[in-house]
Amino acid sequence: MTGLDRFLDSFFNLRVAVEYLPKIIDGFWLTILLAFCIILSGLAAGLALAVLRSLGIRPVNWLIIFVVDLFRALPPLVIIVLLYFGLPAAGLSISGFASAWLSLALVLMAFSEEIFWAGITAVPRGQWEAARSTGLTFAATLGHVVLPQAVRMVVPPLTNRTIAITKGTALASVVAVPEILGAAQAGVSFSFNPTPLTLGALAYVVLFFPVVILGRWIETRFAWKR
Amino acid sequence: MTFDDFLLAFFSLEIVGQAWPILWTGLQQTLLLSAIVVPLGVGGGMLLALLSTVRHRLVRWPLMVWVDFFRAVPPLVLLIFVYAGLPFAGLEVSAIGAVAIGFFLNTGAYYGEILRAGIESVPAGQMEAARSTGLTRWQTMRYVVLPQAVRNVLPDLISNTLEVVKLTSIASVVALPELLFQARQAQSVTYNATPIVAAAVVYFLLLWPVVRLLSRLENRQLAGRR
Amino acid sequence: MAQTPPIVAAHGIHKHFGTLHVLKGVDLMVAERELVFVIGPSGSGKSTLLRCLNRLEEPSSGSITVDGIDMLSRSTDINAARQRVGMVFQSFNLYPHMTALGNVALALRKVQGKSRAEAEARARAALDRVHLADRAGHFPGQLSGGQQQRVAIARAIALEPRVMLFDEPTSALDPELVGGVLAAMRELREDGMTMVVVSHEMGFAKAAADRVVFMADGLVVEQGPPAELFGAPRHERTRAFLGQIERH
Structure with missing residues (x-):
C-alpha cells in the first residue's frame, strides 16, 4: 500500500464510516440537546444574577462576584470531574449528562453575568433618571429601558462566549456521555480505525462552523459605535 | 450523612497532606505546560494576524477558513484526533507533542483573531505617517502598528491566556500528569474526593x-467606549 | 525661473478609485525653494495629488520625479526616496505609544541606521527648530493639538527632506492653535525649504506663497502668484470658489 492509500484507509475508511455513522449521528443530537440545555439555563441564570446585582444589596453583590469569579477561574473539566466523581462520595449520584450540563451552565452563568452586568452599567445614568422621572418603577425602568439597550450592546461578546463554552460539550465524553466525541472514541476502540474520529470532527465542523460564521456576522452587525 | 462525614469526604486535611506531593508535581506540570503552549499560541496567532494584513484573495480566504475551522472544532476533539488518530497514519506523537500541536492550532486561531482586531484598530494614518518617513512595511508593523495593536487588545489577550491555562486541564485526557490528572490519580488511590x-x-x-x-x-474598556 | 530643474515634476497624473475619476491629468512643477499653495473645493483631488507625490497613493498613470528620482519606477527604493519627501498630515498621526522624541527619532534609527544617541541628538535639534525641545519627553496625549502638529513637522524635517508636503496641516486645530503651526511653517520657508501646501489658510497663502494652484474636479484650473490669483482670477470657477471663501 502506498502512503496515501494507507492514509485514506485509516482516516476515510468507507466501510468503517458507514458502520459508525449512526452512532455519530446519535451523538450529534445528544450534543445539540446538551448545548441547548446549557445555553438556556446558563444565560437565564446569568441574566438573573445580573438583575439581582443591579438591586445594589452589598452582601448579595459580594456573593455574586465571588461565585462569578469562582466559575471564571476554574477549568470546566475540573468542575465536571468534581461533580461526577465527587458527588457520589456525598451520597449523591449524578449522571454524566447532568454533571456536564450543570458544570457548563454554571460557567456560562458566570461569564454571561459579567457581560450582562457590564452592559447594564454601560447604559448612561440619564436613561435611568429619565425613566424614573416619568414615574416608571425600578423594575419597569430595568425591563423596558435599560435591559433592551444593555442586551443589544452585549450581543457580540455574549455570542462569542456562548459559542466557546458550548464547545465544551465535548468534555462530557470524559464522564462517559456518548455525545459526538464519546461516540467517536468508542467507535475507534471497537474498529481499530480512526475514521470515526474523522466523522466526529466533521460533525463538530458541521455543527459549529455555521455558528462561528454567525458570530462573525453578529460582531460586524452589532459593532460598537465608536 | 453528617456534616463531619461531608468534611471527611471533601475537605479532609489528612488526605490533602497525603496527596500534596502528587498534586505539587501536577501543578508544576500545569505551569510548565502553560509556559509551552501560551508562547506557541501567541506565536501562531501573530503569524495568522500578520498574514491577514495581506489583502490578496488567495491569502485572505484560506486564512479565514483556517481560523474558523479551528475555532469550530472543540480543542478536546482536536487533541484526541492528534493523539489517537495520527499513530494510525504512522506518526507516533507523545502526549506533550499532541498537546503542543492541538493547542498551536486551536489557541493560535483565537490569538490570531484577537491580534487581527488589534491591528485593524490602529488608524490607517499611523501606517501612512510611518511609511511617509521611509519605514518599510515590516518596520512600520514592528515599531508603530503592533505596539499599539497589542495595547488596544490587551484585555482580550489576557482573557484568552486565562482560558488557555484553564484549557491545559484537558491534557489529563491524554494521560499527561498535570494538576487534574494527578488529582484524579490521588483520588483513585485514596477513594476520597478531597x-x-x-x-x-x-x-x-x-x-x-x-x-x-x-x-x-x-x-474600564466598556466605560471608555461610551 | 527655469534655470534650475524642478525638484518636483509631476506629469499627466490620473487617479481612479474604482469608477471614481479623481485626478484627470494633472501637471505640477515645483522649483527649488518655492512654496506652492494648492487650493480648491473639497473633492477637487488636491489631497490625492499630494499623496501621489510620495506614492502613498499609487497613481493610475502619469510620471512623477522628485529630486531627479523616478518615484513610480519599480526599481526605485521607495523607502529611501520617501526620505526626501517629508509629509505632514491633517490628523498629525503621531505615534501615541512613543514620546515626542521617540516619534522623531524612529525613522532616523530604523531607516537611516543611526545610533540611538545620534538619532536622539538630531531629533532634539529638529524639535528645537519647532520650539518644542522642552517637550521631548512628553507623549502625544500630553500635548495640545498645535504642539502635536509641530512635533509632526519635526518628525519630517529631521530626515532632511528636499521637499515638504503639508496636507491641510491646520484644519484639525482649534483657531487659537493655528498660529504656532503657521509660524513653524514660515520659519521653514525662511530657511529655504521647498514646500507644497494644501490648505484653506488663505491669509497665509497671500503672505507666504510664491504660487497658488487652484484645482477643481481633478484638474488644475489656473495658477499664478497669489496677488494675481486672488486679485484677478481669470476663471469663473476660481471666482466662485474665492467668493465662497471670503464670505466665511
Whole structure:
C-alpha cells in the first residue's frame, strides 16, 4: 500500500464510516440537546444574577462576584470531574449528562453575568433618571429601558462566549456521555480505525462552523459605535 | 450523612497532606505546560494576524477558513484526533507533542483573531505617517502598528491566556500528569474526593488574581467606549 | 525661473478609485525653494495629488520625479526616496505609544541606521527648530493639538527632506492653535525649504506663497502668484470658489 492509500484507509475508511455513522449521528443530537440545555439555563441564570446585582444589596453583590469569579477561574473539566466523581462520595449520584450540563451552565452563568452586568452599567445614568422621572418603577425602568439597550450592546461578546463554552460539550465524553466525541472514541476502540474520529470532527465542523460564521456576522452587525 | 462525614469526604486535611506531593508535581506540570503552549499560541496567532494584513484573495480566504475551522472544532476533539488518530497514519506523537500541536492550532486561531482586531484598530494614518518617513512595511508593523495593536487588545489577550491555562486541564485526557490528572490519580488511590477539591482550590488561587484584573480592565474598556 | 530643474515634476497624473475619476491629468512643477499653495473645493483631488507625490497613493498613470528620482519606477527604493519627501498630515498621526522624541527619532534609527544617541541628538535639534525641545519627553496625549502638529513637522524635517508636503496641516486645530503651526511653517520657508501646501489658510497663502494652484474636479484650473490669483482670477470657477471663501 502506498502512503496515501494507507492514509485514506485509516482516516476515510468507507466501510468503517458507514458502520459508525449512526452512532455519530446519535451523538450529534445528544450534543445539540446538551448545548441547548446549557445555553438556556446558563444565560437565564446569568441574566438573573445580573438583575439581582443591579438591586445594589452589598452582601448579595459580594456573593455574586465571588461565585462569578469562582466559575471564571476554574477549568470546566475540573468542575465536571468534581461533580461526577465527587458527588457520589456525598451520597449523591449524578449522571454524566447532568454533571456536564450543570458544570457548563454554571460557567456560562458566570461569564454571561459579567457581560450582562457590564452592559447594564454601560447604559448612561440619564436613561435611568429619565425613566424614573416619568414615574416608571425600578423594575419597569430595568425591563423596558435599560435591559433592551444593555442586551443589544452585549450581543457580540455574549455570542462569542456562548459559542466557546458550548464547545465544551465535548468534555462530557470524559464522564462517559456518548455525545459526538464519546461516540467517536468508542467507535475507534471497537474498529481499530480512526475514521470515526474523522466523522466526529466533521460533525463538530458541521455543527459549529455555521455558528462561528454567525458570530462573525453578529460582531460586524452589532459593532460598537465608536 | 453528617456534616463531619461531608468534611471527611471533601475537605479532609489528612488526605490533602497525603496527596500534596502528587498534586505539587501536577501543578508544576500545569505551569510548565502553560509556559509551552501560551508562547506557541501567541506565536501562531501573530503569524495568522500578520498574514491577514495581506489583502490578496488567495491569502485572505484560506486564512479565514483556517481560523474558523479551528475555532469550530472543540480543542478536546482536536487533541484526541492528534493523539489517537495520527499513530494510525504512522506518526507516533507523545502526549506533550499532541498537546503542543492541538493547542498551536486551536489557541493560535483565537490569538490570531484577537491580534487581527488589534491591528485593524490602529488608524490607517499611523501606517501612512510611518511609511511617509521611509519605514518599510515590516518596520512600520514592528515599531508603530503592533505596539499599539497589542495595547488596544490587551484585555482580550489576557482573557484568552486565562482560558488557555484553564484549557491545559484537558491534557489529563491524554494521560499527561498535570494538576487534574494527578488529582484524579490521588483520588483513585485514596477513594476520597478531597484531592480534586484541593486541585480546584489550587486552580482558583492561581487564577483568581487574573480574573479580578480582567474584571477591572473590562469595565474600564466598556466605560471608555461610551 | 527655469534655470534650475524642478525638484518636483509631476506629469499627466490620473487617479481612479474604482469608477471614481479623481485626478484627470494633472501637471505640477515645483522649483527649488518655492512654496506652492494648492487650493480648491473639497473633492477637487488636491489631497490625492499630494499623496501621489510620495506614492502613498499609487497613481493610475502619469510620471512623477522628485529630486531627479523616478518615484513610480519599480526599481526605485521607495523607502529611501520617501526620505526626501517629508509629509505632514491633517490628523498629525503621531505615534501615541512613543514620546515626542521617540516619534522623531524612529525613522532616523530604523531607516537611516543611526545610533540611538545620534538619532536622539538630531531629533532634539529638529524639535528645537519647532520650539518644542522642552517637550521631548512628553507623549502625544500630553500635548495640545498645535504642539502635536509641530512635533509632526519635526518628525519630517529631521530626515532632511528636499521637499515638504503639508496636507491641510491646520484644519484639525482649534483657531487659537493655528498660529504656532503657521509660524513653524514660515520659519521653514525662511530657511529655504521647498514646500507644497494644501490648505484653506488663505491669509497665509497671500503672505507666504510664491504660487497658488487652484484645482477643481481633478484638474488644475489656473495658477499664478497669489496677488494675481486672488486679485484677478481669470476663471469663473476660481471666482466662485474665492467668493465662497471670503464670505466665511
